[in-house]
Structures are given as structure tokens and as C-alpha cells.
Amino acid sequence: MERVGLQALVRDEVGKTAARRVRKRGWVPGVLYGRGVEATPVAVELRALRDALHGHGMNVLIDLALRRNGSEETRVVVVKDLQRDIFTHEIIHVDFQAISLEETLEAHVPLVLVGTPRGVVEGGVLEQHLREVLVEALPTAVPEQLTVDVSELAVGQVLHAGDLTVPEGVTLRTPADEVVATVLPPRVEEAPPAAAAAAEAPAAPAAPAPAREEGQGS
Incomplete structure (x- = not known):
């Protein structure tokens, strides 16, 4: 610090x-x-x-x-x-x-995500849930921020607080099961309702040919 x-x-x-x-x-x-x-x-x-x-x-x-x-x-x-x-x-x-510099304290430390997740390369969307975590340490050992490499995160994978690596002398106080980030599946664009309805509607039957009147020349 x-x-x-x-x-x-x-x-x-x-x-x-x-x-x-x-x-x-x-x-x-x-x-x-x-x-x-x-x-x-x-x-x-x-x-x-x-x-x-x-x-x-x-x-x-x-x-x-x-x-x-x-x-x-x-x-x-x-x-x-x-x-x-x-x-x-x-x-x-x-x-x-x-x-006191001799006693531990609790502090909120910002999280900085670095790297492009594999899941994003495949079309997924990275969603960050936590922007900071709570840690306990001596005042001089509290980090300014925690840098988290998410480049190996695949589609559907979740990074939890318990997966984070903190410096020696620092204890993570945020619950280990808190979600830090995840990669959501690619978004599928839906067709507009009018276009979808038109695509699903049955084709109209062909109009019958006009009847020929008797007595017309052949």
C-alpha cells in the first residue's frame, strides 16, 4: 500500500x-x-x-x-x-x-480483469459480477488492486472469488463462492415477429381456373 x-x-x-x-x-x-x-x-x-x-x-x-x-x-x-x-x-x-501499522485491517481492493477469454474469441460475452473484493492484511500489505488473468475462461465457465490468487500475507474475506466473472454463450439474434410469422404462415392455395361457358367455340 x-x-x-x-x-x-x-x-x-x-x-x-x-x-x-x-x-x-x-x-x-x-x-x-x-x-x-x-x-x-x-x-x-x-x-x-x-x-x-x-x-x-x-x-x-x-x-x-x-x-x-x-x-x-x-x-x-x-x-x-x-x-x-x-x-x-x-x-x-x-x-x-x-x-496501527502492527494490526491487520479489512479493505476493499479493486479487481482488474486482463486478457481476452477463450470464450469471447468463440463469440461469447464476458460478464464481470464483482468489481472489488474484501481482504484482510497489515496496512502496509494491502494491495492497491488485484489483477486477474481471464484469458483461459471458456464459454459457460465461472470464475469465483475462491479462484483468485492473493499476495502472501493477505487473506481473502469475500466468500469463496461469490461469482467474479463468467463468459455467457453467444447471443442468437431472433427474427422480428412479423418476419417470423410470415415465414411460418401456410402458403395460400392457388386460385381455381375460370370455368368455360358451354357453347364457346372449340
């Missing part, structure tokens, strides 16, 4: 009005809690937080330098939760959890 530094200020004011003022200055309101820490309202610079997450992912380890009344202390934290604006998707609140 990557590790970055981030500056934070302890907030003296809380509430919606105070949070709006923080955001107007280009900062994000948040809270710090966890091991050996009382719940503390904090604020971090939006750009710095965005860069940390964009460059290293949600599981990045953060050395949070907490400034309060002229003093500073550093805590190792992870991002436990993010809230985003429903329209702009910008970060509007963050939860930091203080952790």
Missing part, C-alpha cells in the same frame, strides 16, 4: 454553516477517529486530498499531520468514508480512521 503525507487543521466550529465556510476556502470538512483518538473535527485541502486519492487509490496510507493551537502531531490514517456532491461528484466530507 502506498503512503503519502497530508496536512490537516483541527476545526473549532462544526455544523452545516461552518462546513460551508470551510468548503468556500477550498478545504474539505471531515472527522478523525479510531485507535487512541477521540472523534475530532478536521479540515484538509481539497486539492491535496484529491491528488492523494487519484494517484494512489482509496487504500492509500496517509501520514496526517494534525495542527492544533500551534502544535502538530502526526497520525497514520486511512480514508474510511467519502461523501460527494450528488451533482458535481466533488468531495464534500471525509472520514479518517487512525490505525
Whole structure:
């Protein structure tokens, strides 16, 4: 797991009005809690937080330098939760959890599928059911992502969570029978209903020849 530094200020004011003022200055309101820490309202610079997450992912380890009344202390934290604006998707609140590097934690790790399945080459369709899995490991051992080679997956085959290979020191907590991906059979295009009905309808009988009137010359 990557590790970055981030500056934070302890907030003296809380509430919606105070949070709006923080955001107007280009900062994000948040809270710090966890091991050996009382719940503390904090604020971090939006750009710095965005860069940390964009460059290293949600599981990045953060050395949070907490400034309060002229003093500073550093805590190792992870991002436990993010809230985003429903329209702009910008970060509007963050939860930091203080952790110990000597104790395991659980984290959601993204799955990245690589390779073209044999079943897709044969006309099948790859369907991914899981985008991430839950693992447990020491904070420094949590992988940024798990890369899964699906090139040998044939039509009808299913890849389960229990089939995944995880690094040493990492325990998979997602149930082993959870479906990660499968290759569906090729789709058969059906004829439009009108065309199908026309193809199945019996041919109309031929019209009878007109009767010849008696007395007509032969």
C-alpha cells in the first residue's frame, strides 16, 4: 500500500454553516477517529486530498499531520468514508480512521480483469459480477488492486472469488463462492415477429381456373 503525507487543521466550529465556510476556502470538512483518538473535527485541502486519492487509490496510507493551537502531531490514517456532491461528484466530507501499522485491517481492493477469454474469441460475452473484493492484511500489505488473468475462461465457465490468487500475507474475506466473472454463450439474434410469422404462415392455395361457358367455340 502506498503512503503519502497530508496536512490537516483541527476545526473549532462544526455544523452545516461552518462546513460551508470551510468548503468556500477550498478545504474539505471531515472527522478523525479510531485507535487512541477521540472523534475530532478536521479540515484538509481539497486539492491535496484529491491528488492523494487519484494517484494512489482509496487504500492509500496517509501520514496526517494534525495542527492544533500551534502544535502538530502526526497520525497514520486511512480514508474510511467519502461523501460527494450528488451533482458535481466533488468531495464534500471525509472520514479518517487512525490505525496501527502492527494490526491487520479489512479493505476493499479493486479487481482488474486482463486478457481476452477463450470464450469471447468463440463469440461469447464476458460478464464481470464483482468489481472489488474484501481482504484482510497489515496496512502496509494491502494491495492497491488485484489483477486477474481471464484469458483461459471458456464459454459457460465461472470464475469465483475462491479462484483468485492473493499476495502472501493477505487473506481473502469475500466468500469463496461469490461469482467474479463468467463468459455467457453467444447471443442468437431472433427474427422480428412479423418476419417470423410470415415465414411460418401456410402458403395460400392457388386460385381455381375460370370455368368455360358451354357453347364457346372449340
